[in-house]
Amino acid sequence: MAILSRIIWHYDSSGLQAKKYFGSLYEPILHCVKDPKNYVFNSDSIKVEAKTGAKRKLIDYRKAVPTQYSSTKVPGNVWYFPRVRYRMAEYENHPSQKPESLLNRMILASSHEGSLILDPFAGTFTCGAVAKQLGRLSISIESQDTYVDIGLRRVFGWSEYKGKILSPPAKNYQPKPKKTNNNSEFIQGSFF
Numbered sequence: 291m292a293i294l295s296r297i298i299w300h301y302d303s304s305g306l307q308a309k310k311y312f313g314s315l316y317e318p319i320l321h322c323v324k325d326p327k328n329y330v331f332n333s334d335s336i337k338v339e340a341k342t343g344a345k346r347k348l349i350d351y352r353k354a355v356p357t358q359y360s361s362t363k364v365p366g367n368v369w370y371f372p373r374v375r376y377r378m379a380e381y382e383n384h385p386s387q388k389p390e391s392l393l394n395r396m397i398l399a400s401s402h403e404g405s406l407i408l409d410p411f412a413g414t415f416t417c418g419a420v421a422k423q424l425g426r427l428s429i430s431i432e433s434q435d436t437y438v439d440i441g442l443r444r445v446f447g448w449s450e451y452k453g454k455i456l457s458p459p460a461k462n463y464q465p466k467p468k469k470t471n472n473n474s475e476f477i478q479g480s481f482f
């Protein structure tokens with residue numbers, strides 16, 4: 291196995307407002323592949339806007355024929371995606387739920403439609419839910435029954451399991467509509 295990239299997932303605000311230390315605003319992610327000479331990387335599926343080309347329209351005069359810089363690029367290894375907040379439609383009751391946008395980039399980059407994706411620590415089953423949205427298959431493993439219930443609802447769309455009603459978290463207002471965010475600067479490999 292080889293590590294291809296050390297990625298930083300940077301987010302907007304820490305869950306806990308630290309007063310006596312510098313609060314965390316990132317999580318590290320390792321992009322690993324089994325064989326560095328043979329792996330899936332769908333660069334076209336995850337390209338983001340390249341500010342130089344798309345906004346500033348600068349010309350690269352180092353080329354034999356000066357041409358405008360390209361308007362899209364593969365993201366670098368610092369990714370910005372907002373954390374999941376209570377007001378977001380995707381919010382579930384779990385202390386470390388990952389945003390769908392983060393998993394969206396990882397899954398698009400490293401798998402094909404119909405690929406099988408394993409998430410051994412499923413939590414709220416974000417990985418399984420996004421895999422399904424993107425036409426992938428998934429196996430998710432989770433030790434806590436409460437979170438398995440979330441997964442059954444989120445991935446299979448079940449509304450009841452073993453006599454228990456599987457409802458999304460109750461909210462006293464309309465959640466913000468879901469945004470598809472694959473365009474920020476900051477997920478055949480594995481990400482840890």
Ligand SMILES: C[S@@+](CC[C@H](N)C(=O)[O-])C[C@H]1O[C@@H](n2cnc3c(N)ncnc32)[C@H](O)[C@@H]1O
Nearest residue numbers: 386387388411412413414415416431432433434
């Ligand atoms: C960091 S959370 C995963 C969050 C998930 N990516 C999401 O978006 O919701 C890790 C999860 O792994 C589960 N877990 C911890 N140890 C486990 C084990 N040995 N087997 C299965 N699940 C485990 C925990 O209950 C927890 O829900």
